[in-house]
Amino acid sequence: MLNYLIKRLLWMIPMLIGISLISFFIMHLAPGDITASESAFNPKASEESRQKLRALYNLDKPLMTQYSLWLKRIVKLDFGNSFASHQRPVLWETKDAKGNISKGMIQDALPITLMINLIGLLIIFALSIFLGVVSAVNQNRWPDRLITIIVFIGFAVPGFWLALLLMYWTGVTHSWLPISGLHSAGFEKMGHFEQYIDLFKHLILPVSISCLGGLASISLYVRNGMLDVLQQDYITTARAKGLPENKIIYRHALRNTLLPLITIIGLSIPGLIGGSVIGESIFAISGMGKLFFDAVLMRDFPVVMGILTIGSVLTLFGNLIADIGYAWADPRIRRGISN
Amino acid sequence: MKKIIQNPLALGGLIIIVAVLFVAIFAPWLSPYDPNYIDITSILLPPSFSHLMGTDGLGRDVFSRMLYGSRISLLVGFVAVGIATLIGTFLGAIAGFYRGYIDSIIMRFVDIMLSIPTFFLILAVIAFLTPSIWNIMIVIGFTSWMGVTRLVRAEFLSLRNREYILAAEAMGASDFRLISKHLLPNSLTPIIVSSVLGIASAVLTESGLSFLGLGVQAPQSSWGNILTDGKEYIQFAWWLSLFPGLAILITVLGYNLLGEGLRDLLDPKNKNQKK
Numbered sequence: 001m002l003n004y005l006i007k008r009l010l011w012m013i014p015m016l017i018g019i020s021l022i023s024f025f026i027m028h029l030a031p032g033d034i035t036a037s038e039s040a041f042n043p044k045a046s047e048e049s050r051q052k053l054r055a056l057y058n059l060d061k062p063l064m065t066q067y068s069l070w071l072k073r074i075v076k077l078d079f080g081n082s083f084a085s086h087q088r089p090v091l092w093e094t095k096d097a098k099g100n101i102s103k104g105m106i107q108d109a110l111p112i113t114l115m116i117n118l119i120g121l122l123i124i125f126a127l128s129i130f131l132g133v134v135s136a137v138n139q140n141r142w143p144d145r146l147i148t149i150i151v152f153i154g155f156a157v158p159g160f161w162l163a164l165l166l167m168y169w170t171g172v173t174h175s176w177l178p179i180s181g182l183h184s185a186g187f188e189k190m191g192h193f194e195q196y197i198d199l200f201k202h203l204i205l206p207v208s209i210s211c212l213g214g215l216a217s218i219s220l221y222v223r224n225g226m227l228d229v230l231q232q233d234y235i236t237t238a239r240a241k242g243l244p245e246n247k248i249i250y251r252h253a254l255r256n257t258l259l260p261l262i263t264i265i266g267l268s269i270p271g272l273i274g275g276s277v278i279g280e281s282i283f284a285i286s287g288m289g290k291l292f293f294d295a296v297l298m299r300d301f302p303v304v305m306g307i308l309t310i311g312s313v314l315t316l317f318g319n320l321i322a323d324i325g326y327a328w329a330d331p332r333i334r335r336g337i338s339n
Numbered sequence: 340m341k342k343i344i345q346n347p348l349a350l351g352g353l354i355i356i357v358a359v360l361f362v363a364i365f366a367p368w369l370s371p372y373d374p375n376y377i378d379i380t381s382i383l384l385p386p387s388f389s390h391l392m393g394t395d396g397l398g399r400d401v402f403s404r405m406l407y408g409s410r411i412s413l414l415v416g417f418v419a420v421g422i423a424t425l426i427g428t429f430l431g432a433i434a435g436f437y438r439g440y441i442d443s444i445i446m447r448f449v450d451i452m453l454s455i456p457t458f459f460l461i462l463a464v465i466a467f468l469t470p471s472i473w474n475i476m477i478v479i480g481f482t483s484w485m486g487v488t489r490l491v492r493a494e495f496l497s498l499r500n501r502e503y504i505l506a507a508e509a510m511g512a513s514d515f516r517l518i519s520k521h522l523l524p525n526s527l528t529p530i531i532v533s534s535v536l537g538i539a540s541a542v543l544t545e546s547g548l549s550f551l552g553l554g555v556q557a558p559q560s561s562w563g564n565i566l567t568d569g570k571e572y573i574q575f576a577w578w579l580s581l582f583p584g585l586a587i588l589i590t591v592l593g594y595n596l597l598g599e600g601l602r603d604l605l606d607p608k609n610k611n612q613k614k
Binding site: 014015018019022023026027152153155156157159160161162164165168172220267271273274275277278281293296297299304307308311316319 | 456458462467550583587592595596599
């Protein structure tokens, strides 16, 4: 197991270098100069001051030098400061000479996106296992047909459209739910309990939207996996033994179906992070997606590169955890690795 | 073909796809108005017989704009998937055929591309290019080939040592001939299935980008940007938001149904499930 872990960790080094290369060069191959867009808002910016800006951000050096300078800094987890947004640090808080702390942009945004997606994942897990099992057990009867139809529609609904309609319907016509942000005005003055209720209300819509795609694909996966497993000889054996159907389904079939799900969850992380752009923009939630979108529009190179890198690193770690989880959960692999 | 008709999923999908294709091809003849004609005397009219889906904030006929929008969505879907399939098949074929270090390099590259959140990558590139329909197709194509590569490679690896391939090789067939005449035709199933499903996700991506204002630009209409316009008027003109979303939903549904249906039909492993 330990060997496997070490091998797996070592593999991440070339992967990380590849990711950093792609994030860096995509940003720099694009035409368009950061100094042009900054000075566009400031008619007084002279050619001379632009030169200074370029020198400050090393934009005047050759591309390879820029990359190695950037790489040297990100190894120390220093993603630099934002071009826009008052020079805030991209990743983590820093103290200036006067002792003022300015918080990192990703430091603020990441927990929000993680919270929404983790809650989403839990819901996806619970609901899709239920739907998938019901569907498989009733194969080709009406519950299966109904669930399959719902799943396919859930797969096809554009999330932003549903978000818009739900926002309008629950927020504007009926005022049931808040439609933007994560906190109401006066959040600080509320008691602890009220704060949770307030946060919960704000989370209902964004979390539901973030679940949509995953819910559909994973229920379909659980259904097909269950159907496959139910064909296996050991299920026939269990039936022949006279085990109650409930026990067969939940003890024998479901467990074996769920194993590969660990990997699927790992693979779905980049989609979840990427999908946060539209949801967070619509609901005005300042998570990673919105931060990224705003940074892209303002051509804020350090923030865009920082988020691309951090997002990919998160994915790598997600996959690592999924692989380890899989190895830990599956006795066949667990033994195989330790041998 | 007969089998497709017997499979309700695939048949449903096929009907939807043919209908949307029909609409897209004959848009100029089907649309009652010029999609870009601005008529200030009929702003934000609700659906009626003269304007089946109402009019937008500039008095343009939404029905006509929807018809023309279907062309954009399908064009983006087809071209983007075409690009992705070409790249994916090419790299997958090379990796699966030559194996060894070429395979390792290609597959590690696939792993790296897969671990960068795709929508971030697309946004980053699109935002620095001028948003246009061509750039969108290219960017979606270049960021969605990884799945095809894995499929084609896996298929090649499993076919590579079959007797008929070895026989052809022994008879002196060139690598190119082996790949194009023997291996590729036998790997078509997964390629077709993943292309059909790919179109669905490309249509969704395009509409999402257009919705964010980084996709197809006005005055050209796409379902995504009709919806963006609709967002502004959602309180008094529901029809502007409802119809484009429904159109996207139905189209994506069609491709997903056909894709999954084909997978069921063409995958020999699934046959025993049908018992």
